[in-house]
Amino acid sequence: MNPYPAMLVPPAIRTIDPYMPSKPDRHLMAAYGIDTLYRLNNNENPLGPPPGAAAAISGLRPERMAIYPSGDAYDLRGHIAKFLDVSPDQVVCGNGANEIIQFVISAYCGPGDNIVTGDKTFAVYEWVAEFSGVEARLTPMKDHGFDPDAMLAFMDGRTKILFVCNPNNPTGTYWNGQTLEAFLRAVDGRAMVVVDEAYCEFVDRPDFPDAATLLDRYPNLLVFRTFSKVYGLAGLRIGYLVGHRDAVYDVCRTRIVYSINAAAQAAAMAALGDTDHIHRTREMVADAKCYLTGALKGLGLPVIAGEGNYVIGGLPFNDQLAYRRLIRRGYMVRTMTSFRFPNHIRITLRRRPVMEGFVAALAAVLEKIT
Amino acid sequence: MTLGSMCQLKAGLEDLPRAMAFVETAGRHHAMAVDAVRKLQLAAEEVITALDPGTDLEFAVAAGADRTRLTITCHGRGMDLAAFNLAWRPDPETMDTGLGLALASRYVDAFALEADAGGRLVLQFGVDTPYDGSVTPPPPAAPWRFYRLIRPTPQTIMAAGKHLYHRALAAKGNPRAMHPDRLAALTAGDALFGTLAEADDGRIVGCCFCIPRDRRLLDGFGPFVFTEQERRRMARDLACHTLERVARKPYSGVLTTRYDGDCFPAEFFIPARRPTAGPTGGGGAATGTTVWHFPLADDAGGPLHYHVAAEPFIREAATLQDLPRQMIRLSDADLAAVTGDGASVFSTALDRGERAAMLHLLMPGTDLAANADAHLAFFAQEEIALCRFFLDLGRPGDAALIPVLVERGFAPCLLLPGGGRGDLLVLERLSDASACGVAQGGA
Ligand SMILES: Cc1ncc(COP(=O)(O)O)c(C=O)c1O
Numbered sequence: 001m002n003p004y005p006a007m008l009v010p011p012a013i014r015t016i017d018p019y020m021p022s023k024p025d026r027h028l029m030a031a032y033g034i035d036t037l038y039r040l041n042n043n044e045n046p047l048g049p050p051p052g053a054a055a056a057i058s059g060l061r062p063e064r065m066a067i068y069p070s071g072d073a074y075d076l077r078g079h080i081a082k083f084l085d086v087s088p089d090q091v092v093c094g095n096g097a098n099e100i101i102q103f104v105i106s107a108y109c110g111p112g113d114n115i116v117t118g119d120k121t122f123a124v125y126e127w128v129a130e131f132s133g134v135e136a137r138l139t140p141m142k143d144h145g146f147d148p149d150a151m152l153a154f155m156d157g158r159t160k161i162l163f164v165c166n167p168n169n170p171t172g173t174y175w176n177g178q179t180l181e182a183f184l185r186a187v188d189g190r191a192m193v194v195v196d197e198a199y200c201e202f203v204d205r206p207d208f209p210d211a212a213t214l215l216d217r218y219p220n221l222l223v224f225r226t227f228s229k230v231y232g233l234a235g236l237r238i239g240y241l242v243g244h245r246d247a248v249y250d251v252c253r254t255r256i257v258y259s260i261n262a263a264a265q266a267a268a269m270a271a272l273g274d275t276d277h278i279h280r281t282r283e284m285v286a287d288a289k290c291y292l293t294g295a296l297k298g299l300g301l302p303v304i305a306g307e308g309n310y311v312i313g314g315l316p317f318n319d320q321l322a323y324r325r326l327i328r329r330g331y332m333v334r335t336m337t338s339f340r341f342p343n344h345i346r347i348t349l350r351r352r353p354v355m356e357g358f359v360a361a362l363a364a365v366l367e368k369i370t
Numbered sequence: 371m372t373l374g375s376m377c378q379l380k381a382g383l384e385d386l387p388r389a390m391a392f393v394e395t396a397g398r399h400h401a402m403a404v405d406a407v408r409k410l411q412l413a414a415e416e417v418i419t420a421l422d423p424g425t426d427l428e429f430a431v432a433a434g435a436d437r438t439r440l441t442i443t444c445h446g447r448g449m450d451l452a453a454f455n456l457a458w459r460p461d462p463e464t465m466d467t468g469l470g471l472a473l474a475s476r477y478v479d480a481f482a483l484e485a486d487a488g489g490r491l492v493l494q495f496g497v498d499t500p501y502d503g504s505v506t507p508p509p510p511a512a513p514w515r516f517y518r519l520i521r522p523t524p525q526t527i528m529a530a531g532k533h534l535y536h537r538a539l540a541a542k543g544n545p546r547a548m549h550p551d552r553l554a555a556l557t558a559g560d561a562l563f564g565t566l567a568e569a570d571d572g573r574i575v576g577c578c579f580c581i582p583r584d585r586r587l588l589d590g591f592g593p594f595v596f597t598e599q600e601r602r603r604m605a606r607d608l609a610c611h612t613l614e615r616v617a618r619k620p621y622s623g624v625l626t627t628r629y630d631g632d633c634f635p636a637e638f639f640i641p642a643r644r645p646t647a648g649p650t651g652g653g654g655a656a657t658g659t660t661v662w663h664f665p666l667a668d669d670a671g672g673p674l675h676y677h678v679a680a681e682p683f684i685r686e687a688a689t690l691q692d693l694p695r696q697m698i699r700l701s702d703a704d705l706a707a708v709t710g711d712g713a714s715v716f717s718t719a720l721d722r723g724e725r726a727a728m729l730h731l732l733m734p735g736t737d738l739a740a741n742a743d744a745h746l747a748f749f750a751q752e753e754i755a756l757c758r759f760f761l762d763l764g765r766p767g768d769a770a771l772i773p774v775l776v777e778r779g780f781a782p783c784l785l786l787p788g789g790g791r792g793d794l795l796v797l798e799r800l801s802d803a804s805a806c807g808v809a810q811g812g813a
Contacts, residue, residue: 015560017618018618138519138611139518140518140607147516149516150518153515153516317690320665321690321691324692337613337617338614338618340610342610343637369690
């Protein structure tokens with residue numbers, strides 16, 4: 001028997017260190033001896049799913065769980081298509097937008113190909129590329145935003161996909177319609193352009209582009225969205241992609257069918273387009289953002305805040321240390337060394353009283369350390 | 371490290387020819403130079419003839435990126451373990467010739483003594499891969515339009531190595547450490563990780579990387595920026611990428627001693643102390659030069675043993691890092707209880723090229739002070755510049771060494787959180803800072 005199964009792992013994979021998600025809340029609460037834990041780490045919506053989606057989830061019949069769901073989320077795709085005024089064969093659903101990142105990279109990239117993206121953005125583009133044996137070309141951010149010129153400068157004949165997170169997680173910057181279109185024109189169909197709009201529903205700016213409206217003109221454009229953020233369905237894992245019909249056909253070559261469960265399909269159907277829910281969430285986020293950015297600045301901390309339901313705060317000490325101290329006071333934040341922002345934390349925006357409690361806890365931590 | 375060859379032998383003259391033949395064959399297999407093989411043979415001979423005849427020994431030769439190592443493993447039962455101290459000398463009264471590890475270690479570039487998980491003693495003799503080929507100077511700095519951040523490959527790190535090698539030469543440091551071939555070999559062996567800045571014309575214009583120094587500690591190098599443009603921005607990007615890269619690795623922290631001072635992003639790091647040179651330098655005082663620490667391990671809590679001799683430093687570090695600790699102070703009366711009644715054994719990793727010795731306590735004993743003195747005398751004789759002692763404060767026996775070391779000019783430099791294992795207290799002593807390439811400043 002081979003005593004070293006690890007030798008079977010390809011050398012390139014052996015250099016990758018696994019990502020370890022945090023422990024379930026109840027373990028953390030026991031470890032840190034706390035009764036309440038506010039999750040400010042994952043950009044979840046504290047208002048939960050829209051009422052229609054909540055009803056759809058409670059209405060699920062256990063006996064139906066013995067039956068496979070639609071393998072390609074047939075009804076949901078139709079619903080999304082109608083909502084976006086596209087055809088159902090322009091939509092692919094996935095087990096979270098994360099899974100769709102994998103479909104797209106698998107569909108377009110082979111050994112020796114590369115993707116281009118920013119260096120301080122959602123890390124899954126880079127990770128999936130790397131463990132797929134595809135080079136991830138990372139260009140530094142400019143004023144915390146994607147630098148289109150740098151991205152174009154590093155494109156070459158093997159560049160297959162350019163990933164733009166709009167608005168960007170974690171910095172909240174966005175490209176306006178003009179920048180996005182100029183970029184698409186410059187790419188000129190030489191590579192696919194993915195615009196990840198996971199947080200688009202939070203943006204209330206007249207110049208924020210709806211990339212899906214550009215699909216007719218740019219067949220190399222793919223737009224990602226998710227039900228995890230504003231729609232409060234992160235636990236069900238569902239996201240989708242829209243693109244040109246031919247591009248979607250290609251993505252379907254490497255998609256995993258039956259990966260979206262029945263509960264997610266039902267809840268997403270009911271959630272999509274609930275403008276009241278989006279409006280309530282936006283109001284809550286706007287109020288919390290205004291309060292928190294002011295409070296952080298008041299504490300003398302640098303703030304990186306833009307669109308989206310999160311804000312970054314800079315600290316005069318290590319972010320892991322801040323995590324430990326804050327969690328002991330009941331607030332779990334995202335440490336940002338892993339986003340290449342050492343000594344920074346990202347805070348998900350929640351209702352005002354939670355934010356006030358958080359600021360008080362942070363002030364106490366700062367006082368103790370500095 | 372590639373899997374090397376191995377063989378079972380017994381100590382004593384009888385197996386000596388087999389041992390010599392084994393080292394020779396293995397050396398040839400790893401394409402070692404004849405004189406390098408000879409060095410390992412001399413060290414092997416010293417060990418095999420000094421141990422009690424019949425003692426089971428396991429020989430292995432393995433080639434790493436940086437050096438080729440001969441490992442000799444033995445169970446150590448019934449032996450006078452004190453003889454495994456590098457500074458051990460035969461007792462003139464008994465005229466016991468004993469194990470001449472000091473002598474054996476002189477034949478080679480690196481020596482290390484460790485205990486393995488099964489409690490067996492592992493002696494390692496290393497011969498450095500030469501890396502003495504001439505290095506062409508890097509191209510002169512030219513303006514760039516854009517840069518991107520890449521992970522080093524054996525090819526790309528060579529370009530950074532050219533810059534660092536010539537800087538080390540100019541600074542009269544240790545150029546071998548930065549030889550492009552060495553950095554490439556370390557990268558290929560997954561023993562160097564970090565980030566390079568690559569300009570849009572393909573030139574490497576900056577770097578920052580880490581090399582494992584100990585099982586728990588990474589040596590940090592950089593950021594180094596090789597152009598005049600936007601040095602601070604690039605240095606920040608390089609540091610951010612490198613810290614992200616190492617944050618998921620199973621190390622407790624990074625200690626950065628060499629970097630570009632004008633653009634170093636100190637705001638990301640915790641200043642660590644480094645003692646000033648000389649046998650009485652440091653002593654726990656906050657004097658000395660600054661080196662930088664970045665903690666990596668999360669922590670679930672545990673006991674931390676300490677002695678009053680380093681109390682302010684340990685308390686400050688534990689408070690600053692908010693370590694949930696059960697602090698146990700050892701009184702002088704406790705010291706006797708935790709040191710046992712035998713002779714102590716220090717595990718030493720000696721690197722002659724770097725002029726550095728890294729020590730752990732392998733076995734506590736009543737003679738800690740005498741053993742420390744003997745080691746320091748030996749290091750002085752061998753012109754070792756930096757002496758670093760790692761104490762595992764999860765173990766009371768280790769904490770008993772604190773007063774001994776502090777009295778001898780060691781200064782606490784870092785407290786590395788254990789992340790479930792014991793916390794490591796790193797104490798350093800510099801004998802001759804000005805002459806050594808390990809001290810700090812440019813590469
Ligand atoms: C920018 C961005 N894209 C995609 C995702 C993944 O979303 P999902 O939960 O649908 O997998 C996230 C989640 O954090 C995100 O921030």
